[in-house]
Amino acid sequence: MTVHAHRKGNESNDALMQRFKKQVQKTGLMKLLRHRASFKKKTTRRADRQAAIKREEYRAVNRKKQFYSNM
Numbered sequence: 001m002t003v004h005a006h007r008k009g010n011e012s013n014d015a016l017m018q019r020f021k022k023q024v025q026k027t028g029l030m031k032l033l034r035h036r037a038s039f040k041k042k043t044t045r046r047a048d049r050q051a052a053i054k055r056e057e058y059r060a061v062n063r064k065k066q067f068y069s070n071m
Contacts, residue, residue, distance in 0.1 A: 003027060 005020035024030060041049075 003029070 003020065004024045005016055005023060007016050011019075
């Protein structure tokens with residue numbers, strides 16, 4: 001993905017830079033590059049499973065709170 005911005009007629013440098021920044025923003029290029037900048041290790045199956053178990057515990061507690069809050 002390349003972004004080009006050529007000066008239009010009597011356009012100032014500031015206006016050219018603003019137009020270029022807007023084009024870069026629209027492409028989503030900076031977001032992609034920031035995401036790629038840091039390496040994120042994949043979670044292990046064990047960690048995924050433990051997280052799922054924890055989520056279920058939290059949901060059970062919330063369901064219990066919801067049930068007893070009406071009394």
